[in-house]
Amino acid sequence: MIRAALPEDVASMPDIERAAGAAFRELDMAPIADDEAPPMDVLHGYQRAGHAWVATDNDGQPIAYLLLDVVDGAGHIEQVSVHPDHARRGLGRALLSVAEEWAALHGLSALTLTTFTDVPWNAPYYSRLGFRVITRDDWTPGLQRIRNHEAALGLDAWPRTVMRRPVGAQAERK
Numbered sequence: 784m785i786r787a788a789l790p791e792d793v794a795s796m797p798d799i800e801r802a803a804g805a806a807f808r809e810l811d812m813a814p815i816a817d818d819e820a821p822p823m824d825v826l827h828g829y830q831r832a833g834h835a836w837v838a839t840d841n842d843g844q845p846i847a848y849l850l851l852d853v854v855d856g857a858g859h860i861e862q863v864s865v866h867p868d869h870a871r872r873g874l875g876r877a878l879l880s881v882a883e884e885w886a887a888l889h890g891l892s893a894l895t896l897t898t899f900t901d902v903p904w905n906a907p908y909y910s911r912l913g914f915r916v917i918t919r920d921d922w923t924p925g926l927q928r929i930r931n932h933e934a935a936l937g938l939d940a941w942p943r944t945v946m947r948r949p950v951g952a953q954a955e956r957k
Contacts, residue, residue: 785877788835788848793826795845796835796864803864810902812941821862826850829861836881838865838874849878851885855923857947858886860896876912887950894950897929900942914946 788796797820807815820826829835829850838847847865851858860882865874883894896914898905906916922930926945933943 784839785836785881786839787833788830788837790830792837792845793823793830796820796826796848799845799848799866800864802866806867814937836878838878847874847878849882851882853891854895854925854929856891857893857895858882858891860894879912883950892950893947895926895945895947897933897943897945900944906944906946909946914948916944917947
């Protein structure tokens with residue numbers, strides 16, 4: 784089940800992110816695997832703003848989540864994390880669909896995100912879902928600020944890209 788995150792769901796988000804991030808070790812990306820989840824006050828801020836959704840198990844416990852920002856007229860996917868025990872079941876896709884519905888309801892034109900180009904569950908995955916790489920010339924000021932921040936954090940040690948999907952675009956079903 785996908786639903787808006789409740790205040791009590793926030794406590795599980797860091798554990799989900801750590802578990803999901805562990806896979807980066809297999810790609811020699813230990814700093815990404817070791818990266819801390821956002822602080823609890825930031826996660827609560829997303830929840831209070833209505834910009835956080837969770838996928839839950841049969842007991843109602845969060846097993847995946849998505850955080851959304853609004854950047855230059857688009858819904859910007861800040862984070863999608865799926866606990867590896869529940870991966871490859873369409874939870875990420877379902878969370879993205881809910882974010883797209885929210886974006887459409889709020890008159891936003893697209894979903895955007897930044898991601899690693901060579902990580903199979905990053906850019907290649909998003910491409911299958913209808914996201915397309917946008918060139919630096921097409922980055923909005925907000926996307927440029929996000930990329931500058933990511934570079935300052937050292938994320939450019941691995942190739943990264945910016946992707947966009949118009950709201951209402953048909954995603955490929957793979």
